[in-house]
Amino acid sequence: MTLSVFEIVLIVFTLLVLLSIVWGTIRLGISPMPSSRSARQAMLELCDEALLESIYQTINKPNAGVSDNGPVRIYELGSGWGNMLVALARRYPQHIIVGYELSFVPWLVSIVWLKLLRLNNVSVHRQDFFKVDLSSAKLALCYLYPQGMVKLEAKLTEDTGSLNYLISHHFALPHHEPIKTLWLKDVYQTPIYLYEVR
Numbered sequence: 002m003t004l005s006v007f008e009i010v011l012i013v014f015t016l017l018v019l020l021s022i023v024w025g026t027i028r029l030g031i032s033p034m035p036s037s038r039s040a041r042q043a044m045l046e047l048c049d050e051a052l053l054e055s056i057y058q059t060i061n062k063p064n065a066g067v068s069d070n071g072p073v074r075i076y077e078l079g080s081g082w083g084n085m086l087v088a089l090a091r092r093y094p095q096h097i098i099v100g101y102e103l104s105f106v107p108w109l110v111s112i113v114w115l116k117l118l119r120l121n122n123v124s125v126h127r128q129d130f131f132k133v134d135l136s137s138a139k140l141a142l143c144y145l146y147p148q149g150m151v152k153l154e155a156k157l158t159e160d161t162g163s164l165n166y167l168i169s170h171h172f173a174l175p176h177h178e179p180i181k182t183l184w185l186k187d188v189y190q191t192p193i194y195l196y197e198v199r
């Protein structure tokens with residue numbers, strides 16, 4: 002059986018894509034597995050609560066560190082293929098959505114997807130979010146892994162004046178109590194945590 006040039010190019014391309022995803026997974030300690038639809042819905046529900054709560058704090062505690070009720074920055078730490086970024090950008094057209102993703106293929110796919118959907122309030126950066134200044138974010142979302150949560154907690158403790166709320170899919174911050182937890186109706190009863198981290 003002989004392969005055409007097109008077939009060879011296709012096979013090489015597929016192998017490179019797979020290798021890139023596997024390499025990203027080994028390097029970062031987590032695959033780019035997207036959150037399920039029900040997890041995304043639960044995270045959006047908690048985002049609504051966090052944003053409402055921060056508006057409440059602005060009104061009642063003017064020195065709470067929240068400056069105004071204008072557009073806020075919502076970060077996704079490890080945005081994968083961009084599914085959650087799209088959901089956030091559509092839900093909050095008045096806010097600024099920022100994604101960070103280091104794995105090359107998911108990052109590229111999310112860039113293309115966001116361009117095709119012409120969503121103007123969202124951007125995605127190929128950057129390590131552990132090296133990013135989170136102080137201008139009001140709210141961040143993540144779906145990481147246990148060691149990643151330990152590292153993230155250390156970053157939040159070190160970065161004073163850092164973000165106000167964190168929503169985490171599945172994995173908890175080791176030394177923080179969530180202010181609210183939702184459990185998905187899946188076989189694992191996956192938790193989604195909302196933390197106040199100020």
Ligand SMILES: C[S@@+](CC[C@H](N)C(=O)[O-])C[C@H]1O[C@@H](n2cnc3c(N)ncnc32)[C@H](O)[C@@H]1O
Pocket residue numbers: 025029031032033034035036077078079080081082084085101102103104107128129130131143144145170
């Ligand atoms: C399980 S996926 C979640 C994707 C997306 N947040 C979602 O819920 O659909 C975790 C993603 O975090 C990315 N990631 C892990 N550590 C990272 C880091 N330090 N900087 C940027 N991205 C990271 C991984 O490449 C992976 O795509």
